[in-house]
Every structure is written in C-alpha cells, then in structure tokens.
Amino acid sequence: MSLRTFILGLSASFGIAWLAMVVVPFIKMRNLAPVQLTEAADGATGIFFPKRTGRVANGAQVYAENGCYLCHTQLVRPTYAGNDLYRPDWGGLKSDGDRGDTRRETNAYDFFGEKFAQIGVVRMGPDLSNLGRRVESNYAVGKNPAEWLYAHLYNPRLSPERWKSTCPSYRFLFEERKIKGSRSPDALSFGGGEDTELVPDSDAKALVSYLLSLKKDQPVPAALTFSPVKKVK
Amino acid sequence: MSQPNQKPDLEDSINVTEAHGRVVREAAACAREKRIVDNGIAPVSLWATVACGVVAIIAGGVLGTAGNLFAYGATFRPGYVRTPAPGAADAGPQPKPALAAYEAKGAKIFSAKCSGCHGSDARGNGSTYPSLAGSAWVNGETERFAMVILNGLQGPVSDGKTYGVMPPQGIGMASEDLAGIMTYMRNNFGNKKGDVVTAEMAKAAIEISGKRAKAGSAVTGEELTADHAKMLAGAVLDPATMLDPITLAPAAAKP
Numbered sequence: 339m340s341l342r343t344f345i346l347g348l349s350a351s352f353g354i355a356w357l358a359m360v361v362v363p364f365i366k367m368r369n370l371a372p373v374q375l376t377e378a379a380d381g382a383t384g385i386f387f388p389k390r391t392g393r394v395a396n397g398a399q400v401y402a403e404n405g406c407y408l409c410h411t412q413l414v415r416p417t418y419a420g421n422d423l424y425r426p427d428w429g430g431l432k433s434d435g436d437r438g439d440t441r442r443e444t445n446a447y448d449f450f451g452e453k454f455a456q457i458g459v460v461r462m463g464p465d466l467s468n469l470g471r472r473v474e475s476n477y478a479v480g481k482n483p484a485e486w487l488y489a490h491l492y493n494p495r496l497s498p499e500r501w502k503s504t505c506p507s508y509r510f511l512f513e514e515r516k517i518k519g520s521r522s523p524d525a526l527s528f529g530g531g532e533d534t535e536l537v538p539d540s541d542a543k544a545l546v547s548y549l550l551s552l553k554k555d556q557p558v559p560a561a562l563t564f565s566p567v568k569k570v571k
Numbered sequence: 572m573s574q575p576n577q578k579p580d581l582e583d584s585i586n587v588t589e590a591h592g593r594v595v596r597e598a599a600a601c602a603r604e605k606r607i608v609d610n611g612i613a614p615v616s617l618w619a620t621v622a623c624g625v626v627a628i629i630a631g632g633v634l635g636t637a638g639n640l641f642a643y644g645a646t647f648r649p650g651y652v653r654t655p656a657p658g659a660a661d662a663g664p665q666p667k668p669a670l671a672a673y674e675a676k677g678a679k680i681f682s683a684k685c686s687g688c689h690g691s692d693a694r695g696n697g698s699t700y701p702s703l704a705g706s707a708w709v710n711g712e713t714e715r716f717a718m719v720i721l722n723g724l725q726g727p728v729s730d731g732k733t734y735g736v737m738p739p740q741g742i743g744m745a746s747e748d749l750a751g752i753m754t755y756m757r758n759n760f761g762n763k764k765g766d767v768v769t770a771e772m773a774k775a776a777i778e779i780s781g782k783r784a785k786a787g788s789a790v791t792g793e794e795l796t797a798d799h800a801k802m803l804a805g806a807v808l809d810p811a812t813m814l815d816p817i818t819l820a821p822a823a824a825k826p
Contacts, residue, residue, distance in 0.1 A: 416647055417654040424656045432656075433665075438817045441656075446646050564653045 370446055379560035386447060386559045390551045392470075394451035397548020400541045402456060404508065411458030411465045412552070414444045416564065427472045428465045430555030440555040445562050448554045463505055470553040487546045488512075488526050488538055496528075511542035666822040669767045670758065670810035673819070677755025680748055684740055685756075693760040699735040701728045704760040708795070713768055713803045715795045716753055717776035720744075723789035736789065741780060747819055749773035765810060770819055772805035 429441035494505035529536030707729035721741030750773035
C-alpha cells in the first residue's frame, strides 16, 4: 500500500465518522425550529421558551471548565431509554404543591442560554437537570440553597450521607481571607476561623447561580408532552 | 585416487537444475496446500466472514429500528408515549376534601387580589373598604356574591353604608378561581357557611355576568337585589368529596 492510499484511507475513515457524528448533528441541532404554542392545545400563543433565572451563560462556562460534565449528566431520558424519569426528583417533583406531578423528559429547548448542551458523558454522580429544584425542595429546606451548594463544592464529603461521594473538592474556587472590618456578606457560615472568613470567588458564584437555575420541569407544549394520561375534564 | 569426495551429497549423477526444480515444485505444492500465495494477500477464512456478517446484520437492525437515521431534528422516537410511573397511584398530590381543595385555590387569590384592600383579616378599614367577615352578601345568595366579585361594586353595601368603589376582579378569572375565592370567603374569617361553590356554578356566574344589561360596569345594590338575589345553578357538591387538588376532579382517596 502506498503512502497516498494510506493517508486517503485514514482521512476517510476518521473524516466520515467525524462528519456523521459531529458536523451533521451540530449543523442540524443549532438551527432547531422553535415550537409554536397553539391556543387550542396549549392555551397560549407564541414560542416555547423555557425561562431560566441565574447566571446561565457564565455558570455554564465554569461548569465546562471544571469538567463537571464528565461525571454528571443533564439528560433525563425518555422511558424507552432508561428509568431516569422516575428516579427520585430527577425529572421533576413527584408531588409539587401547585402542579402535582411535574416530571418530564429533557428536550432540546431546555438548553437555551448555554453555548452547548452539556448532557454529560458518564453518570458517576446524579443527573443535574433539576438540581435547582432538588436543592430548594429537599436538600436545603429551611436553609439557604446557595450555601448548601457552596458546601458541596468546598467539600462534597462534608455531610454524613455523602461520605462516599467521589466528587472532587473545588476548594480552589474559594478563598480564606482575613476579615477586614466586618464580615463580608458573601462569607460562608462554614469554614473560616477566628479572624478569617471563607468567601467564594466569582467562578464559584457563577457556578452556584447556574446550578440553582437548573429547573427543567416547566410545563411543555402539547407537541413535547408524552404523558399517556390525558387531562381529566 | 583423487582426494575423497568433499561434498558427499553431490554426486556426479545428480542433475543440479533438476534437483532445484524438484525442490521448488514441492515447495510450491506445499505452499498451495497451506494456502500461502505470493504478495501476502490471504483470502479471508469463512468463519471470520460469517461472524462479521452476523454482527453487521445485528447492527443494521439496531440502526433501522431506531427510527431516525441521522434525523437529528427529531429528538424523540416517533410515536413515543411515556410508560407510566411505577406505582403511579401515588404520584401527584394527595386528594383533598372538596372544601379544602377549593379553599386552597381561594386562599391564594385572596392574598393576591383581595387582602390589599379588604385587609388580611377581611375586616376592611371601616371607611373605604367594607368588612367581608359576617357580610350578608358574602354569606347570602351565591349569584349576588359572584356579581360583586366579577364586576365591582358602587354605592351602599349590605350593611347600608357606602364605602368606596370596588374595581371589577373578573377579568381573566377562570371559573375554578372564582369558585375558589367564593368558597374561601364563605368559610373563613368568621364566615361558616360550610358549602362549596363549584367551578360549574362559577362558570354559570361568569356567563350571567357577561349577559347583564350593563355588562362591564360595576353593579349596584339595587341591581343585585332586583336581578341577582339567588343561588347559582349547579349540582350541589358534598364538601367532603375527595377531589384532585389540581384539576378539582373527583379522585379516589389514595392509600
């Protein structure tokens, strides 16, 4: 085999795979047709746009930079692909006070605001699609949800029920510094000592704001609703 | 005579060319038998072909049944319907008695719309906002009460005094919301009617309100007494019936 044949064959085998698995999906998914809401089916008009509050763009960048997507997924799969939907508080809340069962699959429009959908690689830690909802409803009831997340990032093994957590510590996103004058409003209640305080830096704040914005259980238009139960009139 | 033969294998009688030819032919036969051919290209053995064929058929089947070959626009399998939750019976909030379910809706509307003027204890402020606690119109006929809520009120109220002008609250109000606020008012803040105004009755009230002669303007005491001093039409609901708190449809009690 000549060198030319070899190079051609190498380029073809990697190139065709790259085109089919990376380029074509990227081009198609970046121009998703928005879903129109219809008065009859959805009771509203306009375009389906799930809103998120928080520093989504900055936080998504910090999330990617720290490799969170390597162990955490953000994809609640349809039931033909797994039981993600019914795992406790992954797809939404089983019995939310106002809306009842809010669990739903992830759809492509859930990732608006981020540069790319960080659906994850491997699930060594729990799925994070509804982390904001979980922290506010379960983990940090009666306490500050942001502080719960800061504690997790600082030392994931801090709480006894997570003694086996394999999440690495992101201590480097925090700063322990001397208290100048009075305690900073950002200072965390754990950490710090007599005259030092533990303060998250801007990356940590963006990341926690992003994580708290992860609430992907809003109602979806009829086109994206796959529930078998029709509304009882 | 001459020195002994130093190449004992090679005798005069051996034809070297013939010997070489014989060796090469035997080697070629051996090579053919072992299926080794020139240039090193070997034909693939049958078992490898069959094994790869089986793999290819399985892979093709998986790709084919996936439904969307490279159709990335469709992110869900066509015709997908969710399989119901395991133990689906206990998903969603627990059913509540009808009174509690309607009151829960009404409580939210009260704190959003009514308490701003009538006070968080519904006692008003004596001069501009009448008290709803113990009010004859709140506790009396449901149609009259509904008209006041939907259209607002001008002039003297049930106790004869004139307060301010009440703005209409009916715009965008759904029948479940109207039923909720009416049930809530009639059963709280000292009022103890004990009955439930159902969404069906509220729907009738909204229709009546739309058909008024002066639709859109505030009602007055005279109009209420003349036209609307009656109970709304609709099946009476036992306040203890278990309802789904979200849809307000009857639901069996969950264990």
